[in-house]
Amino acid sequence: MTTDQREQEVLRRIERARGRPARLRDERITLAHGAGGKASRTLVEAVFLAAFHNPLLAPLEDQAVCEAGGARLAFTTDSYVVSPLFFPGGDIGDLAVNGTVNDLAMSGARPLYLSAGFILEEGFPVADLTRIVGSMARAAAGAGVRIVTGDTKVVERGKADGCYVTTAGVGVVEHSFELGASRARPGDVVLVSGPIGDHGTTVLLARGELGIEGDVESDTAPLAGLVSGLLDACGAGVRCLRDATRGGVATVLNEVARDSGVGVVLDEGAVPVRPQVRGAAEILGIDPLYIACEGRMVAVVEAGRADAALAALRGDPLGRGAAVIGRVVADPAPLVVCRTEFGGTRIVDVLVGDPLPRIC
Amino acid sequence: MTTDQREQEVLRRIERARGRPARLRDERITLAHGAGGKASRTLVEAVFLAAFHNPLLAPLEDQAVCEAGGARLAFTTDSYVVSPLFFPGGDIGDLAVNGTVNDLAMSGARPLYLSAGFILEEGFPVADLTRIVGSMARAAAGAGVRIVTGDTKVVERGKADGCYVTTAGVGVVEHSFELGASRARPGDVVLVSGPIGDHGTTVLLARGELGIEGDVESDTAPLAGLVSGLLDACGAGVRCLRDATRGGVATVLNEVARDSGVGVVLDEGAVPVRPQVRGAAEILGIDPLYIACEGRMVAVVEAGRADAALAALRGDPLGRGAAVIGRVVADPAPLVVCRTEFGGTRIVDVLVGDPLPRIC
Structure with a gap:
């Protein structure tokens, strides 16, 4: 098969799995529409995918894997609109670098280059911009990438919220494993690389809207090293990697369930959640499974490689809190269900609405 | 020399040419700071370049040329905040594709892949978004690129202005010529690929602020084919290519003069400007040399290749109005001067302030 035939075949397979095209009402x-859940997905499928229709975009992974000049590249972008711009553990600059680095890393790519586009509001303090840019430089050095191109636009007062940053990233894919949300199979094991919900909870508390304070920091971190260790240990036994950002672990697993046509059973007691995150989530009435992380990933791994995967993750400082949290089942597909600590079972549905806007 | 040594040498050469680091007061x-002129340059050098300090960013071309997996890539980004979103001849969607395609093309790269990040304001009409995305799809097809990855964020009402789009692009550099603003030499010839200022004038008239109407359309267009024809005809005789967007032809030539340590003498009578653009510019008190184009480029070419360059440009529908507009001189460096039609000479200085905000 030519590349083109292979791509068309991928497109047909994805369209078959998804069924009827989404309609936006x-x-x-x-x-x-920006929350990463059901409405986001419908918007992306009904508007963007329908217009841009191509086999590289169609898998709707966090990055595209594509060929250029004989090299196999990963390419991704994210816009960052987090409010507030600065929060315990990081700022919009760290997020803009680590988030894009992580989207590359989830394909197993080695992140190389980043671009940075700034939309600044007239009147924004230069000192704040300098601080953000300094964070970006440190985060880039930490992740081993270089920021090689950029752009700055300024809009009138009242037409933005201080500073928005859009980064894009290019990495090189040096392995030959296929990773993706459509590759989970019944029997696979679901892992998470550490306690979940730290980032979202931190941003929420930093806004002061809850009227509570908590001793929690954003988990923003670059995950390429963690992924590399996992792939070294488990090779093609790794089915799918996703960083659990907007919409949290619940959203990632719902996408896996849907794209692979499988079910996922979570063991609630096994999901690592810090007490302060659990406390804030209770006050908010939100399940921690839906709260964004910025330095945690979900890995779906072949059952036979589960122990090796857990050991590989725990051997890395960024995966010390890793845990097996569930498994992939044939039925009930495409649902994610959670066995509660009291012996019950509840459905972990796709996110509807946006309980935590502008978290990243 | 290793790649690293070569890069460090480039960095030293650029820093020598630029002299003292810029300071932002x-x-x-x-x-x-968003106008593309003097304040933009100072911001970029004092804040972004100082923090991100690396030899791939340092040339401050419209794209970085970098290696990945053995391939030579061009990589670029631009954020688009044009107001209004729709105008005669195009919309923010066309700009976001063609602008990024052109930034790739100016390095002589073949544009391949685009990413698209959307920042949407709560309440933005889905019909407008669909129209913009449709324009992007058509522009991408016209330019022979694919939009392969993207992101959508939504911010609360009053925190944006409908829709901002940030695209990044990846292309492959298949030739071995070095192009850049630092490569102009005395004796070289300066060409422009068609009448200037159409885009900026169109957007300004579309805002209705001038209270005049004009029969002018944006020149938004993808220039990769035009560049490819020019490089085929003139090879290494092409020194530098820049699309004349924010800050117009004047800003491009001031950057060439500064980075190459040369002067540029323009022949005002030779600069192609449509009568309606000239009329609007007179009312505004702005020199058309500063008004943005979105489908025109400036080419600096070795004198011996000037005729071949002009013929190559004019042979392409997008370069039919091409003209030789000036030449590179040793003195007065690093100034751009213009011989007026009345026999006088005036300095075409770097842009100070922003006479035309949010033009792209």
Whole structure:
């Protein structure tokens, strides 16, 4: 098969698995369209995928894997609109670097180059910009990438919120494993690389809207090293990697369930959650499974490689809190269900609405 | 020399040519910092370049040329904040594709892949988004590139202006010529690929602020084919290519003069400007040399290849209006001067302030 035939085959397979094309009924954009859940997915499928229709975009992974000049590249982008711009453990600059580095890393790529586009509001303090840019430089050095190209636009007062940053990233894919949300199989094991919900909870508390304070920091961190260790240990036994950002672990697993046509059973007691995150989540009435992380990933791994995967993750400082949290099942597909600590079972549905806007 | 040694040598050469590092005295961001002129340059050098300090970013071309997996790539990004979103001849979607394609093309790269990050304001009409995305899809098809990855964020009402789009692009550099603003030499010839200022004038008239109407359309267009024809005809005789966007032809030539340590003498009568653009520019009190184009480029070419360059440009529908508009001189460096139609000479200085905000 030629590359083109292979790509068309991928496209047909994805379209078959997804069934009927999504239809967007909303007339106006709502915050839910940016939440990473059900409304986001419908917008992406009905508007973006329908128009840009191509086999490289169609898998809707966090990055595209594509060929250029004989090299196999990963390419990704994210816009960052987090509010507030600065929070315990990081700022929009760290997020903009680590988030894009992680989207590359989840394909197993080695991140190389980043671009940075700034949209600044007239009147934004230069000292704040300098601080953000300094964070980006440190985060880039920490992740081993270089910021090689950029752009700055300024809009009038009241047409932005201080500073928005959009980064894109290019990495090189040096392995030949296929990773993706459509590759999970019944029997596979689901791991998470550490306690979940730290980032989202931190940003929320930093806004002061809850009227509570908590001793929690964003987990923003670059995960390429962690991924590399995992792939070294488990090779093609790794089915799928996703960083659990907007929409949290619940959203990642719902996408895996849908794209692979499988079910996922979580063991609630096994999911690592810090007490302060659990406390804030209770006050908010939100399940920690839906709260964004910025330095945690979900890995779906062949059962026979589960121990090796856990050991590889725990051997890395960024994966010390890794845990097996569930397994992939044939039925009930495409649902994610959670065995509670009291012996019950509840459905962990796709996110509807946006309980935590502008978290990243 | 190793790649690393070569890169360090480039960095030293650039720093020598530029002299003392820029210092930013402003405490707050102003519209001028986004105008592409003097304030933009100072911000970029004093804040971004100082922090991200690396030899791939340092040339401050519209794209970085870098290696990945053995391939020579061009990589670029631009954020688009044009107001209004729709204007005669195009919309923010066309700009976001063509602008990024052109930044790749100016390195002589073949544009391949684009990413698209959307920042949407809550309440933005889905119909407008669909129209913009449709324009992007058509522009991508026209330019022979694929939009392979993206992101959508939504911010609360009043925290954006409808829709901002940031695209990044990856292309492959298949030739071995070095192109760049630091490569102009006395004796070289300066060409422009068509009438200038159409885009900026169109956007300005579309805002209705001038109270005049004009029969002018944006020149937004993808220039990779035009560049490819020019390089085929003139090879290493091409010194530098730049699309004349924010800050117009004047800003491009000031950057060439500074980075190459040369002067540029323009022949005002030879610069192609449509009568309606000239008329609007007179009302505004702006020199058309400073008005943005989105489908025109400036080419600096060895004198011996000037005729071949002009013929190559004019042989392409997008370069039919090409003209030789000036030449590179040793003195007065690093100034751009213009011989007026009345026999006088005036300095075409770097842009100060922002007479035309949010033009792209």
